[in-house]
Amino acid sequence: MQCGNCAAACPLSNGETPFPRKIYRFLQLGLRDKVLESPEPWLCYYCGDCNTDCPRGAEPAETMMATRRWLTTQYDMTGLATLFYRSPKWEVAAFSAIALFVAALFLFLHGPVITDRVELNTFAPAHYVHIGDQIMILIVFALLGANAFNMYRKIMQGTKVPLMLYLTQAPVFVLNYFTQKKWRKCGTGPSSAWARHFFLFTGWVAMEVLVMIFLEAFQTDVVHPFWHPTRFVGYYATVALMIGSGSMLYGRLFKKEENLHRYSDFTDLFFLILIFTIAVTGIFVHFARIGGLPLTTYTIYVIHVAICVGMLMIMLPFGKLSHLMYRPLAIFLTTLKAKAQKD
Known part of the structure; x- marks a missing residue:
């Protein structure tokens, strides 16, 4: 040792x-x-x-x-992350409770159910769904931000860093958040693992941009041509999420001899299953909509949104997805400490 x-x-x-x-x-x-x-x-x-x-x-x-x-x-100062890592049952129960709550909101607050044609925006007006998205993301970012600040306090304890250094080194955080470039220097053959993760990440970012910023253009009853930006980006995001999460699940379940996949915690598998399910239900909503299946569209849409919200509320501040914040933040803080000590 x-x-x-x-x-x-x-x-x-x-x-x-x-x-x-x-x-x-x-x-x-x-x-x-x-x-x-x-x-x-x-x-x-x-x-x-x-x-x-x-x-x-x-x-x-x-x-x-x-x-x-x-x-x-x-x-995490709430204690929920400890609870979820110690007990998969609690993690699944918390996810299920949030997903069922979202489904109940749709059940009691949905708009008119048009059955002779698909009118998703009548059933679930994009404007109101977008407001719900923004409320959810504010809650998630508040929780994750508090956790990240706690991490910052612990790592930077006793280190004085000039304010200007935070500003000049901010690109370090942004670059490592979006590229994970250090991973490419890692290991004897990491390029395929990095590429797979990066492909998944770009699909995640693309879908988040569509949903969080352009939802009212993305969720439409108009069937756009294939090359329309929202439809094309939506297809890319779906393929990236399905292939990325699917290949990682396969590796963790069936190729455990690989160093990267030898051990898997429940939260690793649960996270990938949720990502894959979100991608599948999302594309099913699309196919049902363009196929003219009203009730199928509305039902799968509710399931899709419920899973999305449950996954984000559990995984981003308390679970596997939190590494999106913690890893680039750690690289940023390491850079700050090194430069502050030199100065």
Whole structure:
């Protein structure tokens, strides 16, 4: 456990951030506060090379993954992340409760049900759905923002950084959020894993932009031609989400010999299942709409929206999806600390 081979094998490890060994030492010695102050677990992309090269079979990459799960529970001040990681039943129950609540809202507040043709915007006016989206995202961002601020306080404790440095280094956060570029330097053969994740991520971003910003143009009763921007981008997002999540599910369920997929927590699988289901129900709504099936369209639409809201409310502030914030934030804070110490 003390040879340091894992840190030597990792191309992202350096003198300032010597992981995984540094985190191993903190964990072995029970230095809880030191782990909380460490950004290193988030700098690991789990390529698995350290697992392959470890002479003791200590699985350092999985230790880093387990540490990230623990850190997620520690950043969260509500205690829900701890509850969900400890009990899959509670996670499923919380998701189900939110999804059923959203379905009930549609059941009691929907508009007229037109059955001789598809009028989705009459059944669920896009303007009101958009307001609901905005309320949901404000709640989610408030929770995730509070968790991220808690992470910031722990990592930057005792470090003074000039305000101008935050501004000049802000592109580091943006670049790593949208590209995960450090992952491309990781491992002996990470390009396919990075490309698959990036493909999934671009589909996620495309769908979020359509739904959160352009919903009233995207959710329409007009059947646009294939090359119309909203329809084309919607197809791209659906394919990216289905292929990305589907291939990752296949890897985790059937190719566990790969370092990246050797171990899976319930929340890993549940998250991918939800993403795949969201993509499938979304494209089914589209096909039912252009196929002129009113009741089928309305029913699948309610299921689709309920799953989307439940997934975002659970996974973004408390679960797997929170790494979208924590990893680029850790890289940003590591950069700030390094530059502040040099100055």
